[in-house]
Amino acid sequence: MKALPRTLGFAALGLTTLAMSANADTIETRWANVAVETVAEGLEHPWGIAFLGNGRMLVTERAGHMRIVEADGTLGEPISGLPEIKVMRQGGLMDVTLSPNYSSDRTIYFSYSEPESAGSEVTSTAVARARLDGNALHDVEVIFSQYPKEDGGRHYGGRLKFSADGEYLFIGLGDRGHREDDSQLVSNHTGTLIRIYPDGSVPSDNPFVDQDGALPEIWSYGHRNIQGMDIQPSTGHLWAVEHGPQGGDELNRPEAGLNYxxxxxxxxxxxxGGQVGIGFKQEGMELPVWHWTPSIAVSGMAFYQGNQFPAWQGNVLATGLRGTQVARLEVDGDRVIHQEVMELSDRIREIKVDSDGYIYLLTDHPNGKILRLAPANAS
Amino acid sequence: MKALPRTLGFAALGLTTLAMSANADTIETRWANVAVETVAEGLEHPWGIAFLGNGRMLVTERAGHMRIVEADGTLGEPISGLPEIKVMRQGGLMDVTLSPNYSSDRTIYFSYSEPESAGSEVTSTAVARARLDGNALHDVEVIFSQYPKEDGGRHYGGRLKFSADGEYLFIGLGDRGHREDDSQLVSNHTGTLIRIYPDGSVPSDNPFVDQDGALPEIWSYGHRNIQGMDIQPSTGHLWAVEHGPQGGDELNRPEAGLNYxxxxxxxxxxxxGGQVGIGFKQEGMELPVWHWTPSIAVSGMAFYQGNQFPAWQGNVLATGLRGTQVARLEVDGDRVIHQEVMELSDRIREIKVDSDGYIYLLTDHPNGKILRLAPANAS
Known part of the structure; x- marks a missing residue:
């Protein structure tokens, strides 16, 4: 007699695309019933989202567009002024985040696949900043470009997150799919987490600043493909999720100079097929805080804080592409002490919590949606 | 649309009772295929097991009997010489463990429901030691008796474990079902973990030895009902599992003087119905290393070490009564970093790993069994 593997959690829901709030599907969880509402649709592989206030959102599409989405779900025209972006396989326009001083400087930061020359398939994960004025970007400035450029179109990383104090910008990168061994080196950016000032300069307390041959932007290394990042509210520490191979998606708390x-x-x-790596602790290498095996193809992550789901305060919420879910992890310091999974029927690319405590999800489809999670009995 | 909660892991197997090895059921897991073999049956709610060598086992039945089970599954006659045991609801004969010097002193330790007077329903969880000679106990000596005695027949705790160095005996207790608030006090044994010398005397480094009004046998407190305990091989630390109410079964690493x-x-x-407790961290109280919510009615636990399942080295294996399963937890230091569940169809009371790395389970039924887990391709 044989048993088939099955995922923790709740039966898949067969969510259908419905108007916001009108016919929201509901997921029952331990501490809350969760309404899944569709806020907007018609986005081509949406990848990153930032809240502009009053319900307006700035959204990137991997296909190379950035748009403002109104509170009622209306999509704006593509924002003009983006640099050249090489849209290919996993690469294109990726994340977007607002300057910590956005209300005064109107500056946004975004990541994308930057070609070596016009049309080239040899690309870097690059980060630029620009001033958003109406529906146009001005004063676009590239502040980071992954070294070396690579072909292959895979494992760009691309997630952006400012530190708790707004002083530093973290950039999650990947191994570009065929440079695995380079992830163990700090002489290139492959498979690393980057920490820079918002103008692209290097903080003098970065861990490899004084090491000969090391690239000083590197904060930590040995990462395969960082896909989600957020700051733990109670500690100010950055946490990150990354794709493992078929198994072994990881949740990490990357510390300065450490090897993941x-x-x-x-x-x-x-x-x-074929096992990679030894799967056990080695001197000088960190085990994850949590891993998903088999892989859910982990994508976004966010710490929950807010008033809509009070029992989830401080929990990690992590989303899956192949594993179409939101995994809710209860955390005590740097330990996960419980997992509960909410299963959806869409591939989820990113998760963000707004200042009111509502949870937004981006679905990874050619006709991608923005979903919103709200308490079921309040909608 | 509603989704029903479902447990992590593998489909239930509908295990049937079959002769050992002949028609073993198989569970597929990430790193091993596991054969579930029936070693013995006909035990009345077996509760504790100790390995005597050469495949012989010493097994307790909650119904008040202790027997030697031969390697071929033959049950011996009840061992004579047990003290009076009050068999009632959750109480009766509970755990058994061998003296660290058993090969020379032939001494065993066992826990049981000790009545105030003959036939009384007012009982303590007590621990006695005795010399096992053939099929009889001699020189029975009570080394511990929980204070105060209580009626009600619930939450006895009862699990026994020697420290890594064999110097100390840990006794897991419970709140006796209707003395919840007493679990917060160290002036009684209710809801505590006990640490004594094998002769019942109190180690001078126990945490409450010098505190007025405290009982000096207490190691830690604030426990609801400790059901399983084992020593982590890599650290020598005691870990324990305890029953929460409908949710919140806990895995803890009880440290001296701390409040769980x-x-x-x-x-x-x-x-x-009705929520108990606040569910969040409080100053002066420890969160668990892991919790199962909804409850699996956690029972036994063991750290895996041995040659049969090399990928599980150092993992916690925990069993469930209501949740008929073995939960395998991957551990890094004091953190659980992954859970995989093997679902069975029997209520499981206890789990022990023998020196060859085979895993033994006791099923909690009137016609209880000893099951053995072995690599599927080796049987």
């Missing part, structure tokens, strides 16, 4: 093990330690298997 | 929160902090609900 890829591809030496991982719980995963290479696509198509 | 019951009934002030818990993730659970009172049976029949």
């Amino acid at each position: 093990g890829w591809p030496v330690i991982t719980h995963g298997e290479q696509y198509g | 929160g019951w009934p002030v902090i818990t993730h659970g609900e009172q049976y029949g």
Whole structure:
């Protein structure tokens, strides 16, 4: 007799695309019933989202567009002034985040696949900043470009997050799919987490600033493909999720100068079979805070804080692409002490919590949606 | 649309009782295929098991008997010489463990429901030691008796474990079902973990030895009902599992003098509804290392070490009564970083790993069994 693997949590819901609030689906969870509302649709692989206030949102589409989405779900025209973006496989326009001083400087930061020359398939994950004025970007300035440029169109990373004090910008990167071993080196940006000032300059307390041959922008290394990041409210620490191979998606709390093990330690298997890595602790390499094995193809993550789901305060919410879900992890310091999974029927790319405590999800489809999670009995 | 809660892991197997090895059921897991073999049956609510060598086992039945089970599954006659045991509801004969020097002293330790007077329903969880000679106990000596005695027949705790160095005996207790608030006090044994020398005397470094009004046997407190305990091989630390109410079964690493929160902090609900406790961290109270919510009615636990399942080295294995399962938790230091569940169809009372790395389970039924987990491709 054989048993088939099954995922923790709740039966898949077969969510259908419905007008916001009108016919919201409901997920029952331990501490809250959750309404899943559709806020907007018609976005081409939406990847990043930032809240502009009054319900307006700034959204990127991997296909190379950035738009303002109104509170009623109306999509604006594409914002003009983006640099050249190489849209290919996993690459294109990726994340967007607002300057910590956005209300005064109107500056946004965004990540994208930057070609070596016009049309080239050799690209970097790059980060630019620009001033958003109406529906146009001005004064676009590239503040970071991953070294070296690579072909292949995979594992760009691309997630952006400012530190708790707004002083530093973190950039999550990947191994570009065929440079696994380079993730163990600090002489290139492959498979690293970057920490820079918002103007692209390097903080003097970065861990490899004084090491010969090391790139000073690097904060931590040994990452395969960082896809989600957020700041833990209670500590101000950055946490990050990254894709493992078929198994071994990781939640990490990257600390300065530490090695997160890829591809030496991982719980995963290479696509198509064959074990990768040893899966156990090694001197000088960190184990994750949590791992998902088999892989859910983890994507976004956010710490919950807000008034809509009071029992979830401080929990990690992490989303899956293949595993169409929101995983809710209860956290005590740097330990996960419980997991509960809310299953959806869409691939989820990103998750963000707004200042009112509502949760926004981006679905990863050619006709992608913005979903909103709200208490079921309040909608 | 509503989704029903579902448990992590693997489909239930509908295990049937079959002769050992002959028709073992198989559970597929991430790192191993596991054969579930029936070693013995006909035990009345087996509760504790100790390995005597050469495949022989010493097994307790809650109904008040202790027997030797031969390697071929043959049950011996009840061992004579037990003290009076009050068999009532959750109480009766509970755990058994061998002296660290058993090969020379032939001494065993066992826990049981000790009546105030013959036939009384007012009982303590007591621990006695005795010399096992053939099929009889001699020189029975009570080394511990929980204060105060209580009626009600619930939450006896009862699990026994020697420290890594064999110097100390830990005794897991419970709140006796209707003395919840006493679990916050160290002036009684209710809801505590006990640490004594094997002769019942109190170690001078116990945390409350010098505190007026405190009982010096107490190691930690605020426990609801400790059901399983084992020593982490890599650290020598004792870990324990305890029953929460409907939710909030806990895995803890009890440290000297600390308060594990019951009934002030818990993730659970009172049976029949109504939330108990606040579910969040409080100053001076420890959160668990892991919790199961909804409750699996956690019972035994063991750290895996051995040669049969090499990928599980150092993992916590915890069993459930209502949740008929073995939960496998991957551990890094004091953090759980992954859970995988093997679902069975029997209520499981206890789990032990033998020196060869085979895993033994006791099923909690009037016709209880000893099951053995072995690699599927080796049987």
